[in-house]
Amino acid sequence: MRWRRHRGAQPGLSEGDLVDTWQVVSLLLDYPDAVLLGRVPMLRGVVAGLPPAQRDPLDVVLDTLERTDLGVLQREYVDTFDVTRRCSLHLTYFSHGDTRRRGVALVEFKQAYRKAGVEFDADTELPDHLCVVLEFGAVQDWATAWHLLTAHRVGIEVLRAGLAQRGSPWLPALEALRTTLPVLDGDDETALLRLVAEGPPQEDVGLEPYAMDPRLNPRPEPADTTALLGPTIPVGAPR
Numbered sequence: 598m599r600w601r602r603h604r605g606a607q608p609g610l611s612e613g614d615l616v617d618t619w620q621v622v623s624l625l626l627d628y629p630d631a632v633l634l635g636r637v638p639m640l641r642g643v644v645a646g647l648p649p650a651q652r653d654p655l656d657v658v659l660d661t662l663e664r665t666d667l668g669v670l671q672r673e674y675v676d677t678f679d680v681t682r683r684c685s686l687h688l689t690y691f692s693h694g695d696t697r698r699r700g701v702a703l704v705e706f707k708q709a710y711r712k713a714g715v716e717f718d719a720d721t722e723l724p725d726h727l728c729v730v731l732e733f734g735a736v737q738d739w740a741t742a743w744h745l746l747t748a749h750r751v752g753i754e755v756l757r758a759g760l761a762q763r764g765s766p767w768l769p770a771l772e773a774l775r776t777t778l779p780v781l782d783g784d785d786e787t788a789l790l791r792l793v794a795e796g797p798p799q800e801d802v803g804l805e806p807y808a809m810d811p812r813l814n815p816r817p818e819p820a821d822t823t824a825l826l827g828p829t830i831p832v833g834a835p836r
Contacts, residue, residue: 610648610777616735617643618651618777619742623731625658625770626686629670637662650776654769661766670766677767683759688725688745691752706730709745713738725749727756731774746778753778 610618621640624633637659644655662670677684685691689706693699706724710717715737717724725745734742746753757775760768 610651612739614647614651615777616739618647618655618773619731619739620735621655622770622774623728623735625655625662626731626767627728628674629662629667631667634662634667651773654773654776657769658767665766673766677760677763677765681759681763684756684763684765686727686756687723688727688730688749688752690725691755692749706745709741713741727753750778 621643624636624640627633641656641659644652644659646652647655678686682690689699689702693702703724707717710724710733713733715733722729730742730745734746753771753775757768757771760771
């Protein structure tokens, strides 16, 4: 199933607001740890400068981080993103499932990074991980990330629906991301309904060139976006 969406659409935000939103969402959707909690004051400063459509839902997530025990957050994160299929953070899973076509889609992500001047480190995380794509877009090439995100727009909607069904504390982060992307069109709605009803395609065969890759299975470890792009730059810093 190939998505044909919004190739010519443009973001409705300024570039600064777009990349700041993506950077914050990338951090908030990553595995929660003490480092993330220590960044909350800095993130609040960045979020305060965003338009209300992005600022308000991100403030909700930051409030949750401040008032919830870290152990509780970590258990909920694993139960949500590493166990629940509909809440996968890997974008190609929704359109290709566990089929050999997904291997081709993963290579396309790597090629997009390479064309933008980034050699992806495949030893840390799969290239279609949402946090990786958003980090890449925030600090390296927002236009390429925009293309990857809009090409998998329906998958992001399936993820949002899964988080909404769980009443997940990470749902507002997805809502903030959605405000930066094009709305669904008629074809999108049809594809979304089909995916929600049927789930991703299933074909338990090799995912060349990622066959037998343990990273395709749920795991409790966080995605390490710094291995792709180096240390995270402070959001809101001059570019």
